Amino acid sequence: MASVKVNRSLCSICGKVPSLSFCVGCERVFCTDHVEQHRLDLSSLLDRIVLEHDQCKQKIIQYTEESKSHPLMKQIDEWEKQSIEKIQQVAVDARKQVLRTFGLFASDAITTMKNLTEELTRAQNNDNFFEKDLRQWMDTLTKVKKELDKPPTISIRKGGSDVPFISKIIINVSDIFDKSAGRISIKDEGKLIVNIGSNGYGTVRSKGEYSTGKHRFRFKIEHTSTHKWNLIGIVSKTTPLQATAYNTLTSFGWIANNFVCLNGKLFANHNGYKSDVDKNDIIELLIDCNQQTIRLTNERTHNTHELTVDIALCPFPWQIQLSLYYSKDRIRLLWR
Incomplete structure (x- = not known):
């Protein structure tokens, strides 16, 4: 009677003794x-x-x-x-x-x-x-x-x-952008926003949220089209994010062509606002939750504009909201 030869794999560790067990995790055999x-x-x-x-x-x-x-x-x-x-x-x-x-x-x-x-x-x-x-x-x-x-x-x-020997203190926090909608991309660990693809609306919001105190933020306009369309402002965290920030309820801020956004509606030349944002400008946004105001300052032209925010229309907490339209436009969030 002819003998039957059985092929068996050798142990993965010693390589000598025929294996008896198979590990489904590493797919090796062991004696x-x-x-x-x-x-x-x-x-x-x-x-x-x-x-x-x-x-x-x-x-x-x-x-x-x-x-x-x-x-x-x-x-x-x-x-x-x-x-x-x-x-x-x-x-x-x-x-x-x-x-x-x-x-x-x-x-x-x-x-x-x-x-x-x-x-x-x-x-x-x-x-x-x-x-x-x-x-x-x-x-x-x-x-x-x-x-x-x-x-x-x-x-x-x-x-x-108001009193010379008393100085207000303001907490400066390094925020980032972490939410977006539309034709916009968040880069450089949340510090840079870029319009991507062809022209089209895109909006980002900050990770931070603000209900008390004063908070200052600075932005650099790294690139802007000849139309210089962008929006800088705030929005209530409770409002769903969408690509078109200028008509989003609870949105307050400033846009190009001398328009101001108040609760998702546009008003031209509101309180004498004239947009003067250009490439490489540094823009400061001050959020004053205690006074329920926001203020925009162009450090190049020293022009300052302030909006009163109705918290019945834009309830706390607030978040920073930026929006771009034209291809390749870029805004960077600066620290200090």
């Missing part, structure tokens, strides 16, 4: 002696990821605690002592702005880590995970750590006041 070693290797890698995960959680906790004793808080305290009776509420609002900024910065990381904690706990309890899961978890931790290494830039500046 009896090494299948358990392979599983121990995977468990060891999971332990490393759990350690990295715990370190990230600790960094978030430390970051949150340190934000409460940030040097900016000491500056606010010193300013408050100099004029406590007149500006105590302003100091409280300023603290809220600083803490809110740090809180918004860490919110995405906190949510991501909460979800990752649940996944890792299930993996440890059920011993149900493979190489693909481990790579995904490690990639998530790497992304979170990179985000935590780039905290928001915040500073304090002093403005004028």
Whole structure:
């Protein structure tokens, strides 16, 4: 009787003993002696990821605690002592702005880590995970750590006041644009907006939202067409984003050709407004939530224009809103 020869793959680790087990995760085969070693290797890698995960959680906790004793808080305290009776509420609002900024910065990381904690706990309890899961978890931790290494830039500046020895303080926060609609692209980590393709409306909104205090922002007009069509202003966060900002309800701001936008309606020469924006101009937008006004200043011409915002028409919180129409037009959000 002829013998039957059976072809069996050799163990992926020792390469000598015929395999008895197949791993669906890495698609390799193992002998009896090494299948358990392979599983121990995977468990060891999971332990490393759990350690990295715990370190990230600790960094978030430390970051949150340190934000409460940030040097900016000491500056606010010193300013408050100099004029406590007149500006105590302003100091409280300023603290809220600083803490809110740090809180918004860490919110995405906190949510991501909460979800990752649940996944890792299930993996440890059920011993149900493979190489693909481990790579995904490690990639998530790497992304979170990179985000935590780039905290928001915040500073304090002093403005004028009715009393000479009392200086108003304004919290300057580095915002970015993170939402868009229409023919527009957000680039350079949220600092640059560019009209893309052929002519067509496109609108962006800021990540930050504003309900109290004063906030200053500066924009550089890196490129504008001969028609110089753009919109700079604010909108209520509650209003859905659309490509045509000038006719969006709750929109307030300034456009080319001497038009002002008030609650999504255009008015020519409102309060004597004359548009003078040109290429390379630096434009400052001041959002004063306490006075319910916004102010636009061209640093080249020194022309300043102010709008009163009816919060019944444009409720808080507000967001910055920019819009472009002509191809290749570009506006950059500057810091300081």
